[in-house]
Amino acid sequence: MAIEFTKYHGLGNDFILIDNRSSLTPVITPEKAVKLCDRHFGIGADGVIFALPGQNGTDYTMRIFNSDGSEPEMCGNGIRCLAVFLTELEGVSRTKDFYTIHTLAGTITPQLTDDGQVKVDMGQPRLLAQEIPTTLAPTDSKVINVPLEVADHTWNVTCVSMGNPHCITFVNDVAAIPLESIGPKFEHHSVFPQRTNTEFIEIVNRNYLKMRVWERGAGITLACGTGACASLVAGVLNDKCDRTAIIELPGGELEIEWSEVDNKIYMTGPAERVFAGKF
Ligand SMILES: N[C@@H](CCC[C@H](N)C(=O)O)C(=O)O
Numbered sequence: 627m628a629i630e631f632t633k634y635h636g637l638g639n640d641f642i643l644i645d646n647r648s649s650l651t652p653v654i655t656p657e658k659a660v661k662l663c664d665r666h667f668g669i670g671a672d673g674v675i676f677a678l679p680g681q682n683g684t685d686y687t688m689r690i691f692n693s694d695g696s697e698p699e700m701c702g703n704g705i706r707c708l709a710v711f712l713t714e715l716e717g718v719s720r721t722k723d724f725y726t727i728h729t730l731a732g733t734i735t736p737q738l739t740d741d742g743q744v745k746v747d748m749g750q751p752r753l754l755a756q757e758i759p760t761t762l763a764p765t766d767s768k769v770i771n772v773p774l775e776v777a778d779h780t781w782n783v784t785c786v787s788m789g790n791p792h793c794i795t796f797v798n799d800v801a802a803i804p805l806e807s808i809g810p811k812f813e814h815h816s817v818f819p820q821r822t823n824t825e826f827i828e829i830v831n832r833n834y835l836k837m838r839v840w841e842r843g844a845g846i847t848l849a850c851g852t853g854a855c856a857s858l859v860a861g862v863l864n865d866k867c868d869r870t871a872i873i874e875l876p877g878g879e880l881e882i883e884w885s886e887v888d889n890k891i892y893m894t895g896p897a898e899r900v901f902a903g904k905f
Pocket residue numbers: 639692697698699700701702703704790791823841842843844847849850851852853
């Protein structure tokens with residue numbers, strides 16, 4: 627039976643979206659997702675996202691398989707794409723401009739803005755070593771500016787969970803980082819039992835940061851929404867940036883705010899439909 631899909635991207639972080647609203651079980655396996663994500667022999671994408679029925683009173687559930695077939699807890703660019711995909715699926719029956727989405731990282735709420743972007747309530751960052759998870763510090767301690775040996779170099783890292791793990795390090799020149807060779811060494815480092823996403827951040831000023839990312843399960847991508855949120859938190863914890871900043875990624879810019887009022891992270895950025903098809 628043919629399965630319909632729609633391709634979306636958020637700042638070049640691209641996804642195959644599948645309407646899975648009739649069942650809580652994804653209609654394809656992780657192995658099939660790996661094949662579909664292949665950029666030479668498949669559709670090509672950083673991941674496959676499923677729009678499933680809501681759980682625990684939410685409107686919908688999001689599940690995602692990375693391009694290596696692993697299942698992350700959350701995806702920031704992906705949930706913006708999912709929000710726009712849901713408006714496409716609902717069509718004229720749509721009654722509101724926000725959705726509550728059940729994810730493995732808790733309930734996340736994307737809202738469509740008047741200028742065509744999506745603002746997402748990403749929830750609160752988790753900072754304890756056991757929440758990342760990492761063995762870089764005692765389980766109930768924060769991991770802020772801690773030395774980590776990778777590729778014969780000591781990197782001072784800060785770890786933040788946005789539901790999924792992030793290891794952030796500040797560098798002078800983000801363009802000079804050999805991502806392809808060192809990214810996998812961070813991802814598979816023994817101090818990260820569930821592997822990690824890794825963000826390299828250059829501070830331009832307190833409200834403008836440049837970021838490059840090596841994603842767990844996907845490698846180099848043009849943007850990472852949860853990574854941008856985690857990086858802003860790391861910047862604040864290290865007193866390198868304010869609580870609101872633009873994060874410049876290879877695929878474009880995200881606006882990130884860490885609210886002092888509710889301790890939540892708000893991410894605003896685009897989500898664009900590319901094409902639709904069947905396989
Ligand atoms: N690109 C995503 C993150 C996708 C999940 C990540 N690769 C992981 O395994 O945690 C984003 O925009 O947040």
